[in-house]
Amino acid sequence: MNTLEVTDLAVRTTDGARVLDAVSFAVAPGEVLALVGESGSGKTTAGLAALGHFRRGLVSAGGSVTIRPRGGDPVDVLTLDVASRRRLRGSTVAYIPQDPALSLNPSVRIGVQIAEVLETHSYPGTVSDRVAEVLAEVGLPADEAALRRYPHQLSGGQQQRVGIAMAFACRPSVVVLDEPTTGLDVLTQALVLKTVRELCSEHGVAALYITHDLAVVAELADRVAVMYRGDIVESDAVERLLRHPQHPYTRRLLDAVPDLDEPGGATPPAREPVLAAKSVSVSYGQNVVLRGVDVSVAAGECLMLLGESGSGKTTLSQCIAGLTRSYSGTVALDGTALAPSTRRRSDEQRRRVQYVFQSPFSSLNPRKTVAQSIEVPLMRLTDLSRAQRRERVGEMLDRVRLGRALANRLPEQLSGGERQRAAIARALVTTPDVLVCDEVTSALDVSVQATIVELLGELRRELGMALLFVTHNIALAREVADRIAVLRHGEIVEVGTVDDVLRSPSHPYTRSLLEATPRL
């Protein structure tokens, strides 16, 4: 008997545009169904429909969502009135959102926040006992001091586990998890996934896990439903779907997952480094961010700078790009030391070292067209005439596979992947010798990530520049890098060729990263 059954669910916008078209799926008790698809595929809409919730501007247009609570009669959520739906949410169906930092009230102690859920649904037992119990279930301490903490005193992974505790507090029959590990590093993600899996199987909860990451699905789910443009195009047991994908879209998603195990190419011969950072140290007051870091990249080579959030990897890349005002140590380009701030570097130095920002949603001025943004470095750093600049911008747009037709669009009219391509075009338009990419794929879907990584590799081969690829995702190593440098707590703990590091990691931290990384 399935706990959650969605049959022929259709959702439309209030303007009548189709969002979901006759979507059907079912989840049995203790089972994890993964709903996989890229942004805009309708997976979140389908997940929220299980709660009887439709985001603003969306309306249900037929179908049914039936929930069978433990020891209760089945109900069709869509036929309930607002008050009954609200009673259902949190008690029978629970939701775990993507960003725990946004979903927890920053000024309420976590003990009170969890108790609030129980009180709202008039929990029959002793509330404080249940709070302690559920915190223990998610692997958090439940003593007095822990209960009195505020969300900002917890790490991201702990916050997400509080979110899970709140969802499981009333012993729901169904939980909907909306990409709950997207913002977490791999080690924390592995812990959270383990917690979710244990809770679901122990308590016989039907879980709907919304994600775009097939590698995570392989670790966690029992069955997978692949969504594409508002339809479920393929649905099967996880093993079978990953081994024998039927739909071309599923194949594309699978191909987009970076593969750690495929054998690497030959190690390139060692060359003179074009860019070298020597004993770079940065500290903000008492807080030491980097302690004497050495890295170097040769022309045509790609170095992956790997580290979790807080390891100092962004600080290091900004030192190299000249975006930090002060650091000790030197960053040298062809043996010449660069000034810490770009304002003090020469035009030629600025031209040769370029930087791509993490989020394409913030790195392009929303009031400038793509062409205007890409033209800025040409205007500042070269003497080209207006017509020549136009021509260069056009060439670059073709080169990053955006095409000249998009030149006059505003960033708002582009997708995330297209925006990142435009940002890369801006960095490459002056043909730099060193390109620093700071987590350029972390704001993007896995399938878009694949195309961006592929593009960077091609451009590196075509233009022969050195690439410093900063990331937290070791899974990308085979796809982009020749060498890896692992950064932890502001220190390089391991450097080596990709093959060496992946086959025989010497540092325990690298080993644990490799173990925690989900694989297909």
Add this chain to the structure above:
Amino acid sequence: MTAVELPQTVTPPAAPAKPAGLFRTAWTFPQAKVGAALTLVVVLIALLGPWLGPVLTGHTTTDFAGKPFKPDGIAGTDGLGRDVLTRFLAGGTTLLLYAVLATALGIVLGALLGMVAGYGGGRLDSFLMRGNDVLLSFPQLVIALLAIAVIGPEGWLLVLVIGLTHAPRTARVTRQATVAVRGNDYIRAAEMYAVPRGQILLREILPNITGPLMVELGLRLTYSIGYIASLSFLGLGIQPPAADWGLMINENRIALVVQPWGVLLPVLAIAALTVGTNLVADSLASAAAGRKREARA
């Protein structure tokens, strides 16, 4: 990791719709239309009135049209026997001109100050904003009264004083908006290409803070009208025998019961103008807030 080609769907790659501009969004609010209509009527009266008055009534603003405070003609006469309607029609031009000039001065100065403080940050920001706080602690009207009492009721002084006292208020709003924009990576990108600071302010920051600035513009215009009318009423603004709404209220208030038009017409005009500009500013503010919400979603 190779890309498998998907069967192309038939939808042509049409450009997604440009998001509606601030003004277009604001125009969807009914109060924007009411506000714009009120403002337009008063502005038309103020602009065409000086020419229309003599044509309609056959009197100039200063000639003798009848006995004092008599209901002769359409709107009667004032205390010196001058035609009220003619004086009313002519009385808005200077007020409107001074208000627009003072507002422009205040917005330009305030926006520059706010952007410099907000973008510069650190000590420059503290220095400018604490100085700003000192200025903010004096009521605008008190500073204006003081300046006019010392130098005299000159038109340029009126514009200057009201514009200058607007600036710290606009600077506050602009600084706040600038700080919100400053953290974006596109500002850092411009810095990375060593774009001069002035260009960063004007080309990268200014286009992204037009929303709050438009709201501020509407609000300051409303205040300018109010202050200039008040100063004229107090006899410190536009001087007799010139026709002016603020002045007319003062001249005719003693006969409010006998001949109310001399007070009512200018009062209605000033009220319509301030309420109108305020409604427009209000809907601009709602539109700007709505767009911000959408950008976050």
